[in-house]
Amino acid sequence: AVRWGHGKKMFVIKPSDYYDRRFLRLLQYYILLTGIPMAVIVTCVNVFVGEAELAEAPEDYEPEHWEYYKHPITRWIARTFYDSPVKDYEKMMAAIQIEKEKADIR
Numbered sequence: 001a002v003r004w005g006h007g008k009k010m011f012v013i014k015p016s017d018y019y020d021r022r023f024l025r026l027l028q029y030y031i032l033l034t035g036i037p038m039a040v041i042v043t044c045v046n047v048f049v050g051e052a053e054l055a056e057a058p059e060d061y062e063p064e065h066w067e068y069y070k071h072p073i074t075r076w077i078a079r080t081f082y083d084s085p086v087k088d089y090e091k092m093m094a095a096i097q098i099e100k101e102k103a104d105i106r
Contacts, residue, residue: 045072 066078
């Protein structure tokens with residue numbers, strides 16, 4: 001007999017959403033773990049450092065390759081991770097010279 005109901009009550013089997021909830025919780029955690037500090041760093045750089053401004057330079061001054069960028073974070077990335085265009089050019093010329101020497105030997 002079923003109390004307060006009509007008909008046959010069934011136990012409905014549904015797939016577990018434990019792993020879905022766990023994935024979403026971990027995704028939120030790691031996004032916030034990196035997102036909040038990055039937002040604070042970018043905000044502080046924009047508020048306290050600001051963008052670069054053009055100024056007169058001496059005639060004999062040769063700017064570094066990262067000094068052509070306006071934003072300080074972009075300048076830091078260019079200075080830290082990128083090679084200078086002069087170095088890239090020299091690497092390409094060295095590769096061309098090696099290929100030319102290989103072709104001359106053949």
